[in-house]
Amino acid sequence: MNTFKKIVVGGAALVVVLAAAGLALTHQGEIAAQTSIPTAEFSPQQIAKGKLLAAMGDCAVCHTAPNGKTNAGGLAMPSPFGTIYTSNITPDAQTGIGGWSYEAFERAMRHGVDREGNYLYPAFPYTAFSRVTDEDMQSLYAYLMSEPAVEYAPPKTALNFPYNVRRGIAAWNWLYLKPGVVKDDEKQPPEWNRGAYLVEGLGHCSACHTPRNGLAAEKTGEFHLTGGSAEGWDAPALTSQSPSPLPWTKADLLSYMKTGFSERHGVAAGPMAPVAHGLSQQSDADLDAIATYLMSYRDADAAPGDAQAMIKEKTATPKLALDAEGYRLYQGACMACHRADPSASTFGVRPQLALSTSLHAASPDNAIMAVLEGVQQPAHADLGTMPAFRHALSDAQIATLLNTMRAQYGMGEWSDLPNQVGKLRKQTAAQSH
Numbered sequence: 027m028n029t030f031k032k033i034v035v036g037g038a039a040l041v042v043v044l045a046a047a048g049l050a051l052t053h054q055g056e057i058a059a060q061t062s063i064p065t066a067e068f069s070p071q072q073i074a075k076g077k078l079l080a081a082m083g084d085c086a087v088c089h090t091a092p093n094g095k096t097n098a099g100g101l102a103m104p105s106p107f108g109t110i111y112t113s114n115i116t117p118d119a120q121t122g123i124g125g126w127s128y129e130a131f132e133r134a135m136r137h138g139v140d141r142e143g144n145y146l147y148p149a150f151p152y153t154a155f156s157r158v159t160d161e162d163m164q165s166l167y168a169y170l171m172s173e174p175a176v177e178y179a180p181p182k183t184a185l186n187f188p189y190n191v192r193r194g195i196a197a198w199n200w201l202y203l204k205p206g207v208v209k210d211d212e213k214q215p216p217e218w219n220r221g222a223y224l225v226e227g228l229g230h231c232s233a234c235h236t237p238r239n240g241l242a243a244e245k246t247g248e249f250h251l252t253g254g255s256a257e258g259w260d261a262p263a264l265t266s267q268s269p270s271p272l273p274w275t276k277a278d279l280l281s282y283m284k285t286g287f288s289e290r291h292g293v294a295a296g297p298m299a300p301v302a303h304g305l306s307q308q309s310d311a312d313l314d315a316i317a318t319y320l321m322s323y324r325d326a327d328a329a330p331g332d333a334q335a336m337i338k339e340k341t342a343t344p345k346l347a348l349d350a351e352g353y354r355l356y357q358g359a360c361m362a363c364h365r366a367d368p369s370a371s372t373f374g375v376r377p378q379l380a381l382s383t384s385l386h387a388a389s390p391d392n393a394i395m396a397v398l399e400g401v402q403q404p405a406h407a408d409l410g411t412m413p414a415f416r417h418a419l420s421d422a423q424i425a426t427l428l429n430t431m432r433a434q435y436g437m438g439e440w441s442d443l444p445n446q447v448g449k450l451r452k453q454t455a456a457q458s459h
């Protein structure tokens with residue numbers, strides 16, 4: 027048995043034992059269904075605020091199926107334990123949360139328990155949402171309850187034993203759920219605290235950007251925000267451990283969050299694209315606060331580095347023979363879009379690739395995913411799109427291409443690359459377009 031399986035099986039046994047011991051303690055009652063929605067209690071300001079908060083929390087990103095109605099649920103979320111389907115959170119009384127009082131909604135968001143008393147899977151990031159203030163929670167509720175009701179019953183989640191025993195999640199919560207609003211750190215200025223509140227609460231940045239343990243819980247302490255994964259992509263470290271060739275500055279973070287793109291680092295692709303889209307709608311003050319907080323995870327004194335000089339250095343002279351297969355593939359498939367200037371060097375690449383975090387990371391996954399899937403839904407329409415090369419290039423071709431780019435940018439080859447391309451190709455075949 028490989029180590030991962032051992033951890034998972036060991037974890038499963040632990041969950042079952044704890045669950046059995048805790049059955050009596052874990053009973054959650056049903057909260058009676060409300061017969062009408064208290065719309066008169068919602069002010070227009072509250073609804074508008076709730077809409078922004080929902081964008082910050084990416085509710086619609088997870089609660090909308092491909093081509094489905096907004097927030098009607100049914101998106102399939104693969105997990106190590108099986109496929110989990112998101113719920114309908116529109117105010118439809120039968121298939122959605124129309125029957126949920128504020129009390130029921132708040133219990134789900136803070137404790138991960140649905141209106142009838144069933145435990146919800148932590149694929150729903152309630153460990154982060156539990157840290158939101160009452161005022162923000164009420165605005166979210168007001169907004170969701172004022173949206174159109176959609177009658178749609180998403181597919182039922184049916185995991186294998188023991189993960190289908192929802193009571194087992196009580197043990198998981200006992201270990202990993204720390205409810206309570208994000209606390210201010212008195213030693214820090216107000217904008218830092220505001221940033222911490224947004225990042226650790228609704229923004230749930232750590233859900234993707236923090237590594238997880240064998241029970242799929244985020245690791246804590248020194249591991250916080252040091253890089254995790256999502257849907258086959260790596261979510262790079264947001265700390266000074268970032269693999270980006272130039273250090274991130276506060277201005278870089280601001281432009282990345284506002285536009286989905288940073289000239290000195292690259293684009294928000296894959297699962298980060300919809301997150302960046304939600305961020306771009308937030309106020310300048312809140313984005314500034316998030317950037318202030320994230321910068322405290324970095325070495326503030328690091329010199330920003332000169333982007334133009336680095337691009338020049340990385341693209342000036344070809345590092346391999348120009349008729350090498352990797353260059354030929356690049357010219358045929360990529361150069362039409364990825365070049366700075368037609369009259370520039372043969373390997374003139376749009377600056378963002380020469381500085382791209384994906385091409386400089388220790389793991390090849392994001393570069394592979396970008397080529398396999400393309401950039402179909404960028405954070406903003408004016409960023410342009412990139413076609414998927416899944417059906418145009420073989421595993422070996424993608425590997426040769428990427429390792430040629432690595433060599434050009436002064437990075438060592440990624441080892442075992444064709445196999446890794448094959449693995450990600452298989453793993454993401456179902457979600458491909």
Ligand code: HEC
Binds near residue numbers: 111140149150166
């Ligand atoms: C990362 C994906 C993800 C995000 C982001 C997300 N949810 Fe969910 N949510 C889920 C999943 C998955 C479930 C179903 C869990 C289960 O079946 O145990 C769920 C369940 C729920 C439920 C319980 C519904 C029911 O009928 O049981 C509520 C309420 C809810 N989410 C509200 C929200 C709100 C509000 C937001 C935004 C602030 C949000 N969710 C963001 C994944 C997500």
Ligand code: HEC
Binds near residue numbers: 232256262270279292
């Ligand atoms: C659903 C998963 C997910 C969530 C939630 C998420 N991210 Fe990301 N993030 C990613 C992925 C994946 C990438 C890599 C994207 C790429 O290479 O194009 C990324 C990249 C980034 C980068 C660029 C890192 C680099 O070095 O290139 C920044 C900055 C970032 N995210 C900030 C945030 C912030 C701030 C939040 C919370 C408000 C957040 N992310 C929430 C998945 C996520």
Ligand code: HEC
Binds near residue numbers: 293
């Ligand atoms: C039709 C135009 C087009 C073609 C062809 C194209 N790209 Fe892209 N590529 C883009 C756009 C647009 C982006 C995202 C926005 C940006 O960086 O400006 C992008 C982004 C990328 C990224 C960064 C993704 C990330 O997560 O940071 C990589 C890596 C990449 N392309 C590699 C390639 C390779 C390799 C090829 C050839 C197989 C290729 N591209 C072909 C348009 C294209």
